[in-house]
Amino acid sequence: MYDWDRAAYPMYFESDLPAFRVFPSVSHNDPSTTATLREVYGSLYKNRPPNFENRLDIEERTLLQKGAPAISKFVNAEDGALTAAYFKRIPDLPDAARVQQVLSKILPVQFTGIYQDVFEALTATGIPHLASFEDSNSFPYIDVKIVLSILIKLGLSNLILDGSVEGTNAFIRYRLHNNFAEFVRAKDMLLYILSKKERRSTQIASYELQTAVRSLPEMALVGDAVRDPLAAASQIYRVTERLCATDRAAATRKSEMPDALGWKGRYLIFTATDIEDTELHSAMKARGFSDPVVEHRDKFTCLTRFRADIGRVFHVRTSAGSGGASGAMIMGTNAIEDLKPQFVISVGICFGLSEPKQRLGDIVVSEMIQDYERKRVSQLRPEDRGPKREVGPTLLSRARAQRAIWDGAPVHVGAVASGEKLVDDHEFREELKKFQPTPIAGDMEAWGLSAVCHAANVEFVMVKGICDWGFNKKKFKQEVAARNACEFALKALVV
Numbered sequence: 001m002y003d004w005d006r007a008a009y010p011m012y013f014e015s016d017l018p019a020f021r022v023f024p025s026v027s028h029n030d031p032s033t034t035a036t037l038r039e040v041y042g043s044l045y046k047n048r049p050p051n052f053e054n055r056l057d058i059e060e061r062t063l064l065q066k067g068a069p070a071i072s073k074f075v076n077a078e079d080g081a082l083t084a085a086y087f088k089r090i091p092d093l094p095d096a097a098r099v100q101q102v103l104s105k106i107l108p109v110q111f112t113g114i115y116q117d118v119f120e121a122l123t124a125t126g127i128p129h130l131a132s133f134e135d136s137n138s139f140p141y142i143d144v145k146i147v148l149s150i151l152i153k154l155g156l157s158n159l160i161l162d163g164s165v166e167g168t169n170a171f172i173r174y175r176l177h178n179n180f181a182e183f184v185r186a187k188d189m190l191l192y193i194l195s196k197k198e199r200r201s202t203q204i205a206s207y208e209l210q211t212a213v214r215s216l217p218e219m220a221l222v223g224d225a226v227r228d229p230l231a232a233a234s235q236i237y238r239v240t241e242r243l244c245a246t247d248r249a250a251a252t253r254k255s256e257m258p259d260a261l262g263w264k265g266r267y268l269i270f271t272a273t274d275i276e277d278t279e280l281h282s283a284m285k286a287r288g289f290s291d292p293v294v295e296h297r298d299k300f301t302c303l304t305r306f307r308a309d310i311g312r313v314f315h316v317r318t319s320a321g322s323g324g325a326s327g328a329m330i331m332g333t334n335a336i337e338d339l340k341p342q343f344v345i346s347v348g349i350c351f352g353l354s355e356p357k358q359r360l361g362d363i364v365v366s367e368m369i370q371d372y373e374r375k376r377v378s379q380l381r382p383e384d385r386g387p388k389r390e391v392g393p394t395l396l397s398r399a400r401a402q403r404a405i406w407d408g409a410p411v412h413v414g415a416v417a418s419g420e421k422l423v424d425d426h427e428f429r430e431e432l433k434k435f436q437p438t439p440i441a442g443d444m445e446a447w448g449l450s451a452v453c454h455a456a457n458v459e460f461v462m463v464k465g466i467c468d469w470g471f472n473k474k475k476f477k478q479e480v481a482a483r484n485a486c487e488f489a490l491k492a493l494v495v
Contacts, residue, residue, distance in 0.1 A: 322448025392459025402492030
């Protein structure tokens, strides 16, 4: 928190709170946005192309190159912060309106990049630096009224409005929370979706954004959820995606979203036992994912986790097997229809079918799923009639590439037999080994999830650890098998 914040946010300077000691009070050679941008625009296209050129199409590059002499001359002669309003004052600028549109596209990304290196793109109030939404009093901070509108929708307005000691402490706890960056990321996306390309003035843009935010569906939080910024982020993401699905203008803005604000891939992971849940949670925590947030949907409840470079990972727990009201097939159908993931992964434990080549704790990645339930039962003409489904090629390719450099438990790739029966019988197990192609392992959930994903055109793969051989079952290897599978799945597939 810097001295120049004092006038705008006096409430945070009135109390000598211990929590403030973690904030810087003076500048430590922090970059000046104006100085940094002057270096760029004062020599635009003179020595080398600007580093933002890859964000422009050919027409935009041509326009900017044509206007570069006038831009550089003006920047070197005129003082002032290099905002969109500053560039509008350039005289004799060819195609001025179009050039200003290009600059309004680039400036927010530049400001965000400059501040992100030092401030993690956050200000004292937890408001991100985005030049698109600057206000005149605290440039380049986003207008606090816009953010307040979002916080009111979430029931978090006291984070800014409550200037008491207790309120300030609550704000600091929220600001320092590990998940706070995800709240900012979600808020940035929502504002970008709601904003309009052409801004007549900062004041009008601010008013329009406040109005747009207030017209959104309610995003109220309850209970302990208000203490975790990830809960607020989940609410914002949900509303944003609903907006993009129902509003053509919002969908267009999403498709034009700069790389720094774009959505990452979405993953949906299924487990079916308590041991699998525990090991998945530990593995995700070890790999830097945020603590899970419980999200209640219409037909199911899931856990959501974030990691900045990956995005969201949903986790749904089913009952063992594919059938039943809470089995993998019905729960998988509901989750895929609602969450619309790009990739679906079933992780946990399975039984092995190739003892000479496998050991307990080894990892199995499905190449194909075979349904062992549908078969002709006959002493004269027994016949396997179950479907065979290939898994997602992208996920399988990732698993094979990671296997080449994996230094953990051995990884086996092949066909997997799957069905409703809990296999604990040597004779039945031997029958499974007669399937073609010969399966290397078996489980109870993959056939249902593979069917749902096939119908929804979503990539699916099973990654599970061998905990027994399908007969004389014992539980002592389930924990290590689930742990190995979860670690490999997150390392290889959730990227």
